[in-house]
Every structure is written in C-alpha cells, then in structure tokens.
Amino acid sequence: MQILPLSTEPFTAPTDRDMQPSERRAFVRTHRTCVFGTSRRADGPAMSVVYYVPSDGDELLVSTMRQRGKAKVVARTGKASLCILDERWPFTYLQVYCDATVDDDPDLVVDVMMAAAGRMSGTPLPEEARPVVKAMAEQEQRVVLRCRPYATFAQPPRHLHRNDEADQLTHWVSATMPWDAEDPENADDTGAPL
Numbered sequence: 001m002q003i004l005p006l007s008t009e010p011f012t013a014p015t016d017r018d019m020q021p022s023e024r025r026a027f028v029r030t031h032r033t034c035v036f037g038t039s040r041r042a043d044g045p046a047m048s049v050v051y052y053v054p055s056d057g058d059e060l061l062v063s064t065m066r067q068r069g070k071a072k073v074v075a076r077t078g079k080a081s082l083c084i085l086d087e088r089w090p091f092t093y094l095q096v097y098c099d100a101t102v103d104d105d106p107d108l109v110v111d112v113m114m115a116a117a118g119r120m121s122g123t124p125l126p127e128e129a130r131p132v133v134k135a136m137a138e139q140e141q142r143v144v145l146r147c148r149p150y151a152t153f154a155q156p157p158r159h160l161h162r163n164d165e166a167d168q169l170t171h172w173v174s175a176t177m178p179w180d181a182e183d184p185e186n187a188d189d190t191g192a193p194l
Contacts, residue, residue, distance in 0.1 A: 002056040003115045013092045018174050021181035024152045027094050029054045032119040035083040038073035053115040061112045062145040074100040080147050094154045098147035109137045112144045149179040
C-alpha cells in the first residue's frame with residue numbers, strides 16, 4: 001500500500017448534476033478533511049472533523065488514539081462513515097460508507113501521522129521529523145483506522161450568490177451508489193444521463 005500525496009488540484013464537483021462514480025472517487029482522493037462518523041448506542045452518531053489520507057488501494061486512513069471512541073467503535077462494529085468536505089466555496093460534500101479496521105502497525109501509524117500533518121500544513125513533513133512523530137505516536141498510543149469504501153452518496157451543491165437568484169435555485173435527489181460502480185455509457189458530454 002502506498003499513501004497518495006496531497007493533491008494540488010482538488011476535484012470540483014459539478015453544480016448542475018450528480019457526480020459520476022469516477023468523479024466521486026476523484027473527489028475523495030483529492031480532498032483532505034472529513035466528518036468521521038460512527039454509530040453510538042444512544043444519542044445518535046458520534047462525529048468529529050479529521051484529516052484523512054487516501055491510499056493507492058482505495059483505503060482512507062485516519063490516525064487516532066487507541067482510547068478514543070472512533071477506534072473503539074470501529075473495533076466493535078467494523079463500520080465508519082466519512083463525510084468528505086470540500087473546503088472551497090461553493091461548499092459541497094460526499095458521504096462515503098466504509099468497512100473499517102483498526103491497525104496498530106507502528107510504521108503505518110507513523111506514515112499516516114506524517115501524511116496527515118503534511119495535509120494540515122499543506123507541505124509534506126521532512127524525514128527529519130519522523131523520530132519526533134514516532135515518539136508522539138508511542139506516547140499517545142496511536143492507531144490507524146483503515147476505511148475501505150463500499151458505497152457513496154452525493155448531492156450537487158446548490159447555492160444562492162445573490163437574493164435575486166432564488167427563483168433559479170433547484171434541488172433534486174441523489175442515490176447511494178457502489179464505490180466501484182462504472183460511469184454510465186449513455187451520458188452526454190456533461191456526464192448527465194441521456
């Protein structure tokens with residue numbers, strides 16, 4: 001498994017139609033923040049904003065402490081949801097449903113922490129930082145949540161830029177689709193179904 005580098009060109013979701021399956025995967029691979037969600041026994045889902053790291057094997061990797069709720073729930077249920085966020089306006093998101101596992105491999109833990117730190121700052125950490133990150137990982141008892149997407153849900157962003165555009169604002173429904181779905185062959189140049 002190889003960690004993908006931070007994208008300099010995050011995928012921009014279309015605003016006039018649903019994203020195609022390949023576009024959904026590109027959206028996930030080229031962004032860096034998400035709302036990480038797990039189920040709770042009461043009070044609805046637990047959610048927290050985290051940096052995630054995509055791999056070349058389509059896993060989404062999240063660093064957390066072994067004693068945090070995220071790790072405990074993933075160990076118990078094997079499931080997680082990531083609401084991938086576009087940090088640019090007009091704001092959009094993509095929900096990703098995942099099978100998830102907890103991995104405590106020390107090398108992977110440090111690799112993911114370094115990659116997440118690079119996403120936070122926008123610049124990869126130099127290798128000289130590895131011993132410091134490794135010591136932090138050990139002290140904080142860090143693990144990696146390995147999230148393998150199996151389905152996505154997206155809805156195109158619809159925004160008002162001026163109040164006189166209110167009559168043009170439309171909404172429509174989307175659907176959950178498998179992560180590995182193929183783009184439809186019967187689409188026009190914009191990707192919209194014919």
